[in-house]
Amino acid sequence: MSGIHLPDGIHPDVAKAYDKWGIKDLYPPQRDALEPISRGKNVVAAVPTAAGKSLIAYTAVLNHVLKGGKALYIVPLRALASEKFRELSELSSFGIRTALSYGDYDDEDRRLESFDVVVATSEKADSLLRHRSRWLMNIKVIVSDEVHLLNDPGRGPTLEVILTRFRQLNPKAQLVCLSATIGNADEIAGWLDAELVRSDFRPVDLREGVLEEGSVTFEDMSVSEIESRTGDPLKDGILDGISDGRGQVLVFTNTRRSCESQAVEMAKIVPSYLEGKDLSELSRLSAKLGSSDARMIKKLKKAISGGCGFHHAGLSNDQRGIVERAFRERRIKVLFATPTLAAGINLPARRVIVRDWTRFEALNPRSPIPVLEIKQMLGRAGRPGFDRYGQGLILARRPEELDVLMERYIWGKPEDVLSKLGSRPALRMHILSSFATNYVRDLEEMWDFIRSTFYAFQNDTWKIEGEVEDVLDFLKEEGFLIEKDGALAATDLGKRVARLYIDPLSAVVIRRALDSGAERVTPFSLLHVICHTPDMRPLYIRGKERDRVSGFMYEHEDELMLEIPEDPVELDWYLNSVKTAMFFLEWIGENEHGIEASEERMETLFNMGPGDVRSKVETAVWMLHAMRELSRLFGKKMAKDIDLLSLRVDRGIRSELVPLISLKGIGRVRARRLFEAGFTNLDKLRRASVNRIATVEGIGRQTALTIQNQLSDGSEPLAEDEAEDDQGTHQSILFDFQ
Numbered sequence: 001m002s003g004i005h006l007p008d009g010i011h012p013d014v015a016k017a018y019d020k021w022g023i024k025d026l027y028p029p030q031r032d033a034l035e036p037i038s039r040g041k042n043v044v045a046a047v048p049t050a051a052g053k054s055l056i057a058y059t060a061v062l063n064h065v066l067k068g069g070k071a072l073y074i075v076p077l078r079a080l081a082s083e084k085f086r087e088l089s090e091l092s093s094f095g096i097r098t099a100l101s102y103g104d105y106d107d108e109d110r111r112l113e114s115f116d117v118v119v120a121t122s123e124k125a126d127s128l129l130r131h132r133s134r135w136l137m138n139i140k141v142i143v144s145d146e147v148h149l150l151n152d153p154g155r156g157p158t159l160e161v162i163l164t165r166f167r168q169l170n171p172k173a174q175l176v177c178l179s180a181t182i183g184n185a186d187e188i189a190g191w192l193d194a195e196l197v198r199s200d201f202r203p204v205d206l207r208e209g210v211l212e213e214g215s216v217t218f219e220d221m222s223v224s225e226i227e228s229r230t231g232d233p234l235k236d237g238i239l240d241g242i243s244d245g246r247g248q249v250l251v252f253t254n255t256r257r258s259c260e261s262q263a264v265e266m267a268k269i270v271p272s273y274l275e276g277k278d279l280s281e282l283s284r285l286s287a288k289l290g291s292s293d294a295r296m297i298k299k300l301k302k303a304i305s306g307g308c309g310f311h312h313a314g315l316s317n318d319q320r321g322i323v324e325r326a327f328r329e330r331r332i333k334v335l336f337a338t339p340t341l342a343a344g345i346n347l348p349a350r351r352v353i354v355r356d357w358t359r360f361e362a363l364n365p366r367s368p369i370p371v372l373e374i375k376q377m378l379g380r381a382g383r384p385g386f387d388r389y390g391q392g393l394i395l396a397r398r399p400e401e402l403d404v405l406m407e408r409y410i411w412g413k414p415e416d417v418l419s420k421l422g423s424r425p426a427l428r429m430h431i432l433s434s435f436a437t438n439y440v441r442d443l444e445e446m447w448d449f450i451r452s453t454f455y456a457f458q459n460d461t462w463k464i465e466g467e468v469e470d471v472l473d474f475l476k477e478e479g480f481l482i483e484k485d486g487a488l489a490a491t492d493l494g495k496r497v498a499r500l501y502i503d504p505l506s507a508v509v510i511r512r513a514l515d516s517g518a519e520r521v522t523p524f525s526l527l528h529v530i531c532h533t534p535d536m537r538p539l540y541i542r543g544k545e546r547d548r549v550s551g552f553m554y555e556h557e558d559e560l561m562l563e564i565p566e567d568p569v570e571l572d573w574y575l576n577s578v579k580t581a582m583f584f585l586e587w588i589g590e591n592e593h594g595i596e597a598s599e600e601r602m603e604t605l606f607n608m609g610p611g612d613v614r615s616k617v618e619t620a621v622w623m624l625h626a627m628r629e630l631s632r633l634f635g636k637k638m639a640k641d642i643d644l645l646s647l648r649v650d651r652g653i654r655s656e657l658v659p660l661i662s663l664k665g666i667g668r669v670r671a672r673r674l675f676e677a678g679f680t681n682l683d684k685l686r687r688a689s690v691n692r693i694a695t696v697e698g699i700g701r702q703t704a705l706t707i708q709n710q711l712s713d714g715s716e717p718l719a720e721d722e723a724e725d726d727q728g729t730h731q732s733i734l735f736d737f738q
Contacts, residue, residue, distance in 0.1 A: 001725070009038030011066040013094065014059060020093065027052040030059075036065060042175040044147070046185035048202050050348055053178040055141040056197070058088070058175045065116045066098050069140025074162065076146050076155050078102050079320070081345065084145070085119045101128075103618070109133065122159045127368035129165055129502050130437050139173050142166055147177040147188065150454060151417040158425035160419060164190065164453045165439065168388045180376055184416040184563075191457040204382030204390050210405045211237045211393040213352060217402060219410050230269070234355060234395055238266060241351035242273055242333045245387070250349035251336045254356035254369075258297045259310045261354075263336045267306025270333055274307050278331070282307055285326055289319065294599040296609045304332065311337040311347075314609025339373060351391045352381040357405065372414040381738045419455035422464045425534065427471045428504050432480055434488035436498030443488065468654035472736075478508050491638045496633055500626045506533035510627050513561035514636050523590055523645050524581055531580035532562055538576035539583055539606060546575065553578045558731030567717035584620060587613065589654035596652055596668055621650045651723065656680065666704050673697050686711040 004018055004026055026034070029047045036043050036325040043060070047053050062069040073088065075081045085100040092098070099115035102124045109128065111120050113135040120128070128136060144163060150156045167171060175192055179185055181200070185507065189196040209218035213233040216224045226233075226240045234251070241249040253259045256273040271279060286304040289297055291506065296314060300323075303309050309323045309332040324343055326332040327347055335349070354377050361367040374394070382390020394405050413532040424656050434440045440449050450456055455464070472488075475481040480494035490498065497507045530536055557564070565571050583606050588595040602608050608616070631638040644655065651661050652668045659682050660671040677696045683691065685707055693704035 003721070007035055007038035009040070009063075010034065010059070011063050013066050014062050016093065017058075017094065018248050019063055020090070025330050026055075028052075028201045029197050029201060030055050032199065033164060033197045034059065035197040036197070036618070037174070037176070038185075038470055040174050042177075042189075042192050043197060044177045044179060044189040044192060044194045045184055045197040046179045046181055047199050048206075049195070049376065050204065050346075050382065050384060051202050052197065053145075054084075056088070057145065057176050057178055060141050060174060061088070061117060061143065062091065062094075062096075064140040064174065065091075066094065068137065070138045071117045071141045071143070072125065072136075072139050073117060073143045074122055074125050074145065074159070075119065076149050076152075076159070079317075080122055080123060080145065081119050088117050088119060091117070092340060099139065101678055106392065122162060123435075123501070124157055126158050126433075129162065130433050130498055130501065132360055132437060136166075139166075139170060140663055141174045141176060144175065144177045144423060146179070148179045148182050150188070150417075150419060151372070153420045153423065155284065156420040157423065157430065160421050160454050161430045163447065166190070167438070168449070168452065174477045180372065180379070180414070182372060182414050182417050187458070188417065189456070191454050202382065204387050206379065206390045208392045208394055208410050208501045208566045209394075209650055210410065211395050212396045212399065212403050216391070216393060217406070219406075228598070229646075234353065235264075235266065235269065236351055237351070237393065238334055239269065239273065241353075241391070243714045244268070244606055245273070247333075247351060248327070248330060248349040248383070249334045249351045249353060250347065250380055251334065251353045251355055252339055252649070253336055254313055254339070254733070256312045256338060258305075258335045258355070259312055259338055260296065262304040262308040263308045263334070264299050266334050266336075267308040267312075268301045270307040274333070278307065279305075282332060285387070287333060288322055292599055294603050294609075296603060297599075308334045308336070311335060312611075313338070313340055313615070314611050316610035316614065319610065327722075338370075339377065348380050348383045348390070350381065350383060352378055354378065357409065361524050368408065368639060371409055371413055373411045375414055375614065378409075388640075402507060418459055419453065420460075421453055421455040422467060424467060424471060425466070425503055425505075427467055430587070431468070431471055432490065432494055432504050433498040435481055435488055436495045441487055441489070446488075473679055475504060480504055480507075482493055496629060500629060502623070502626050503534045506535045506623070506626070507630060509533045510630050511634065514627075514631055514638070516561045516563075516636055518561040519558040521561070521641070522556075522559045523648075524556055524585060524590065525561050525586045526642060526645055527581040527620070527649075528577060529561050530620060530627060531584070532574070532577035533623060535619065536577075536580065536624055538573075538580045541572070541575050541579055545579065549575050549579045549582065552582060573722060583616065587617070587652050588648045595653070596654060596657075615648055621646050624649065633734075660685075663710055670696075670698055670703070673699070681712060 003024070004015060006015060008014065029045060030052045033043055033045055037060045045053055045261050057073070062072065065071055073084055075084055081100060081102055086097060088098045096117060097115045098117040098119065099112055100119050101109055101112060102121040123279050144159065147159070150160055157452040164176065175194060176186065176193065177192065179188065180587060185198055207218050209216045211233060214228055215224055216226060220226070226236050229236050229239050236250065238249045239300050241247045251262065253262060282305055286301040289301050300310065300319065304326065309327065311323050323332065323335070324347060327335050335347070345435060354374060357374060358366040358368050378392025381392040394404050394409055396405055431446065434446060436447060440446045447461070450461055472481070475494070477484070478609070479491055481488050493507070497504055509532055510529060518525055531538060537707055553564070565574055585591055586602065586605060587596040591597065599610065602613055624642055628639050631642065647658065648655060653661060653671060657668070657671040657675060660666055662667065662675055679688065690701065690704045690708055693699060693707060694701040
């Protein structure tokens with residue numbers, strides 16, 4: 001048994017979990033958190049990266065679940081949700097059941113009632129609150145991971161509303177909030193009536209500094225020389241970090257293009273620092289990515305073969321998984337990543353180099369990245385169990401940048417976290433949901449709620465009175481709210497929009513389109529409508545594309561359900577939505593070729609990788625679902641057409657492939673090959689021999705057997721992964737299978 005002393009309020013079996021995880025002693029911030037956790041107090045833990053924040057949360061979760069309670073673990077990103085789900089699933093040996101929940105916001109997800117621990121994204125947790133899921137009242141502990149993201153304009157308002165709402169609905173539930181080191185952790189703790197656990201402790205020492213040509217200057221102004229091997233300070237800094245054969249380097253760049261190009265460039269140099277067996281293993285690893293002709297995948301295969309890799313949102317989940325596992329297993333020595341990797345995913349390295357400390361913003365093309373974000377990146381340096389120290393370095397491209405970087409970042413303190421709830425889109429969504437779910441029933445209760453938020457804790461509420469009044473006027477004018485007996489109530493429209501989890505302004509756009517009486521309603525008509533809503537992030541027109549997109553728009557003007565604006569600024573936004581609709585038309589094969597666009601074509605036309613496409617597809621499917629539900633509410637008979645289009649967008653197919661993709665293991669690529677081989681419907685497949693089906697490119701005998709099993713009377717089809725294995729390479733990317 002563990003020799004760790006547990007306070008009286010901690011369940012004794014927590015010590016058994018520590019033993020299972022091989023934990024013999026606790027880090028200082030972990031010990032400091034035990035006492036308030038044992039008393040049921042709310043806790044805010046502001047602790048550096050890799051200093052054991054997760055164990056603080058897991059201890060609170062275990063303590064309550066072992067006593068018969070339920071736990072909700074809220075994270076900002078799906079990737080982080082999957083990581084936490086895997087780790088918490090290890091508690092199954094204690095009889096604890098863990099569920100993972102994200103997406104499908106129009107569902108209260110009743111299956112979650114039977115689980116002890118639910119890991120959910122912020123948006124899913126907000127959706128569960130809107131659906132008044134009854135099991136939420138049984139929650140005894142709520143964990144908010146990365147709570148400093150209250151500062152994020154996109155995710156922050158939702159997280160803030162969730163925490164505010166839970167404190168009102170279930171005030172006895174314990175809140176455990178995990179944060180990076182920030183300037184005002186005490187303010188967040190004050191808002192949540194929590195005890196603050198603040199620590200600078202790190203299990204592996206971190207030395208921060210500035211990388212220049214030939215040297216590194218550290219925070220104490222000591223200088224370490226770096227051998228000039230290439231004449232490029234970044235490359236020299238990377239090679240210096242891996243030259244002993246045991247180090248790894250993580251490099252953050254601000255664009256995908258530089259992320260990919262730098263990885264390919266370094267892959268030409270790194271192999272000379274690797275052994276033959278390492279290169280053979282990397283070659284096998286590269287082969288797992290399949291035989292795609294897409295430029296991005298070719299670059300990734302080339303990079304991995306040379307001991308390097310890159311990581312950004314354009315990769316599919318499977319591709320990112322391959323890269324992450326290879327880096328954790330120390331096969332990939334150098335990983336280039338965009339800053340999204342710094343947001344919680346656990347991939348430490350001995351040396352971290354921030355290549356770009358500025359980024360493009362609308363008002364400033366070289367806007368300095370906040371100190372908090374840079375510190376998050378640098379904090380990835382130092383691998384517990386592998387390194388005695390970590391080095392977090394920022395690249396200075398010119399000598400005069402040294403002083404700037406030392407002052408701003410190395411010696412600088414992270415900024416305060418500020419509420420972003422005051423934005424109009426956030427107020428629209430959350431004020432409507434408050435009324436629609438009966439969390440508030442009149443203006444007084446609404447202001448009571450707002451006064452309970454982090455925004456009000458930091459600011460006087462009069463600062464947003466004007467914004468709130470404007471939002472309330474909008475919601476009443478557009479029919480989402482109605483005044484009744486001196487109180488405000490949500491209409492049927494308001495309730496449905498809140499549960500659909502869309503911006504009320506999106507509902508206004510959809511309603512206007514459905515009422516337009518367009519001459520012809522086609523897939524383009526419907527796709528353009530959802531692409532013109534604020535919930536769909538559009539693809540922006542590049543200068544040379546304007547004529548092509550504008551020409552397409554006027555050629556299909558009779559299909560448009562939304563009037564083309566005359567105002568030049570509004571027209572630019574309108575053209576962006578047309579281009580985004582054209583993206584989906586390519587995806588589903590509604591193009592001049594009459595066939596679904598390949599991975600390579602999507603990348604060439606739109607510079608979109610598999611991960612980008614999947615993200616856009618998921619948003620489109622959700623908005624089509626919203627359009628379907630609103631069309632029913634408005635009495636429009638369009639549900640069947642919208643359902644068919646939604647299926648086609650989800651699977652990336654023309655309508656003739658719909659029957660074929662109903663078969664397990666058959667995605668858009670295999671369905672198209674079967675169709676072109678003459679198997680245009682299920683009956684033709686049913687009457688064909690296994691040998692005949694197996695001759696179709698990419699099918700093979702095992703998949704042919706799977707097809708026949710499904711079409712026969714009641715035989716169990718083979719598992720999907722067995723069908724894939726027959727191909728020699730795994731069809732794991734979006735364009736093959738989804």
